[in-house]
Amino acid sequence: MNKSRGFVLFFVLLLAFLVVGCSAADSGKEGKKDVDKVPDAKDTPGSSDSQKIVYVLNNEADKLDPGLTAETYAAPILSNAFEGLVQMDENYEPQEGVAKSWDVSKDGLVYTFNIREDAKWSDGTPLNANDFLYSWTRVMTAATASDYSFMMYPYIKNGEKFYNGEVDVDQLGVKVVNDTTLEVTLESPVPYMMQMFAFSSYFPVQKSAVDKDPDAWHRNPETFISNGPFKVKELKFGESYTLVKNENYWGKDDVKLEEIKFSIVPELATGLTAMESNNVDGINGVPTAEIARLKANDDRFIVLPALGTTYFLLNNKVKPLDDEKVRKALALAINRKEIVENVTQGGQEPAFALIPGGMILEGQDFREAGGTYGLTETGDIEEAKKLLAEAGYPDGQGFPKLTLKYYSNDTAKKVTEALQQMWKKNLNIDLELKSAEWKVYRKEVEVHDYDIGNMGWGGDYAHPMTFFDVFASNSPNNMTNWTSEEYDKHLELAKRELDPSKSIEAMHNAEDILMNEMRILPIYHSTNVMMMAEHVKGWKRSILGNIYFRDAYVEGRGE
Template identity: 75%
Template sequence: MLKKNGKFMLLALMILTLVVGCSSSPKTEVKDAGNATPAPEATNAPTASGDTQKIVYVLNNEADKLDPGLTAETFATPIISNVFEGLVQMNDKYEPLPGVAKEWKVSPDGLVYTFTLRDDAKWSDGSKLTAKDFFYSWKRVMTAETASDYSFMMYPYIKNGEKFFKGEVKEDELGIKVINDTTLEVTLEAPSPYIMQLFAFSCYMPVQQAAVEKDKDAWHRKAETFISNGPFKVKELKFGESYTLVKNENYWGKDNVRLEEVKFSIVPEMATGLTAMESKKVDGINGVPTAEIARLKAGDDRFIVLPALGTTYYLLNNKVKPLDDEKVRKALALAINRKEIVENVTQGGQQPAFALIPNGMTLEGKDFREAGGSYGLTETGDVEAAKKLLAEAGYPDGKGFPKLSLKYYSGDIPKKVTEALQQMWKKNLNIDLELKSSEWKVYYKEIQDYDYGIASMGWGGDYAHPMTFLDVFNSKSPNNMTNWGSSDYDQQVDSAKKELDPAKQLEAMHKAEDILMNEMRILPVYHSTNVMMMAEYVKGWNRNILGNIYFKDAYVEGRGK
């Protein structure tokens, strides 16, 4: 239960249902039967006298890269979502709305999308934004040398994209054609039910060629070269301290943008952020210390729990002994009491996770998770079965089990969940693991280099479809950091992307998850929520189930009352 506007509201996570189309026509519908509202809606009410249209919002982590074409870091999205814009945007029902493109048409076979760009589309420096900018930006993502973390979210969908990525065809053979300055024609390899959601995603957003090529590695780390096209632009970047955005006077929809400034303050300790919130030094915080959730839930109208489409899991380094043994991996999974973790550790309405893909996405009339099952996992675990498997693997009562590293990145929740897992595995399996932590930038590099035994990680959906999770563990994905790959898994994922029959597409996706989970290549722990606080005088903001927070329609009204 959570309290907002003086009324208790039921957490909407379990009730939120995404009906995901599997035909060639993109169709996604969100149904929310709960009473929770994500945020106050914008109105045309005049701004109260004396209200300053500036806010400060606290983030607890910062990304290493703020380049929308390169980064897959969740911590970059608050900035990218507010300073860039793609061809389209998504509404609350995940239906496409005009963005840089004012209109579009789709061929009857679902293969060719023709976008008409706005005549007044501009970059934040005032220069004209054209279809050529999208061609450059997308080609850049699909160029192997660019090393984009999200190239795999583009090249399989664009005609000849994968061949271009491999260097087998030239750029003029890509399914991206600039008809004129305001017309972009995109041809797909096969119809996709979620392609419009991809067109709205960050790696499909344009970047300015002149800005990028002045300093390819660091253009996004300096305010003077950070040229964007969204409702806000970067005024100041102080890494480790704050990012300051201001209203973009060259944005096509500038007349509807009411905030003059959004300052993202970097405060690693959630407790420090909460203190600033309660002393009214900031207007919102992106996370709340777990120890304070019960108190805030009971008596603070600014405390909010929102549904999220995400899963927290622990990576297993599948080539490190004894984690290369399926029995060991399953023993670790069975020895986890997930109910205890979500009720006593995270306490933010999270749900125990028994697989990669969360509940809430309905395909062909069935919830994907419910149809897929739980792979032998339960809320409280099965300690006896775990002990038996560990003994069969050659480690009876944990004897001889090596002291592997158990890593997490700096933060309240990762720390507490990792400590809880360490204690469970010691109590239930009598194995000792060495806790190690580091701040995100260092941690992420360690994980990418497979410098870990077991490590905290997770994935939040980039779009509302199971494929956003399955794609992560494709052996070609740079986000697959398990030190494992499977040609059978890849085949099922690739088949699902190209399959036109909805039932066969669904079958291929289930087969892919079966391979991952039956072999227990990761350890799912819980499905996420977004726990945050926002001052009630900040209105019109929106945070969707993908975790992205938007301030384009936000404004301040009633500050100080």
């Protein structure tokens, strides 16, 4: 298989994929309301090596449609129920998925995928190249309103024209040569394109299933047809999702788990209690208050590297946040070191810009080359006060009482409270805290019903562009109430430029605009803090946060 040319990209946060088999829990804020939602011990398989597990999630996604959603909370389901043309290994090299092989033209523009003859949907019907054509054109159709259409149409030849209704499907760079051959032509070479093909937006969806209920096919087990190692058995929204082994998956002989029950437990403390009582096999998050204890005493506690940045959104059209001096004052008045050491405590790193460290382009770490934009670990209180005074609010006098919003999550709550206290202490400004559960919160932020809001982004592929695209003017994930033609121009240049050094320069220019104007407030670069029982072996969690159970199995339960 040929590889497309492009600049060298390495990601050096330990391993890009970590293959582990460990166990155990973490608990956070106390709460009784979710106790009944946690699987009882009787729900956990009784025999020592029964190939069934229960894994606790803390938030529920609004959409489980891989072509539409951009929510991290959908990833555990999508990563295990669907599969793209390729999969990525621990070194982010492409491995076979629905495609058994592929070729890339010497100019890096044409990808030809050979789809396996035994590819099937979970209902047993054949899956072929036409399914990818349908699925991708669905994402690139503006009326579909996919949150991730921008992950596809800028890259595929005539994709943007198709999105804008200027050309029809016959002129799109996606051609079905025959049932087992798909040819994809790009606008220009993309060094990380194989990672894109492995991303959830590029997963196939079954047309007949979608047609039965275009808006909610993914919320009904009867129409939730997938093609991955597992398939949906049961969807109890607000309670649990149950996946079972897909007997029609091409690699079914390698899949050992018979069932995965994803239990939805918003209260981290409740999930931890279930974990420490051995009623569940893993939990996706732990309360920050318990991290030190678990780190010292429980081998099941795990901190994994992650490609992500937590930041606070600013509604850039709300006064006085429309003033650059005010935005910079808020950024400078934050002690990020105190937040990661005393609040989050999960090995996170203070963030001084959007892009995290560890991505090496042309031999240089992109973050190190980009600098810190005047931000430091402990902040610069005197400069912050000076800027706030210059903006007309000396010692915070006359500063309006804005809302500081966050979603219902233990860590988000504590970080938001810490910021409220820092801004009161350092700038003498009062902010009102408001929270909502994730689905409500996201919708509020999408329509700019907030002043300052907790948010973050986890990389979808190991390249800086995965972060920059979020703040493009046409991105549905840009919720800052700010757009910039100059920013967009640099992004387009970075995507189209064949000279690696010029492409990197364009990305730095884009980040300069975002961060010099302080359109967001970076707080810290993420880690994945979780627990897994030692009897669950072979699972994987990538730096992108996705957890995979395709190769997982149970061994030694009860020992």
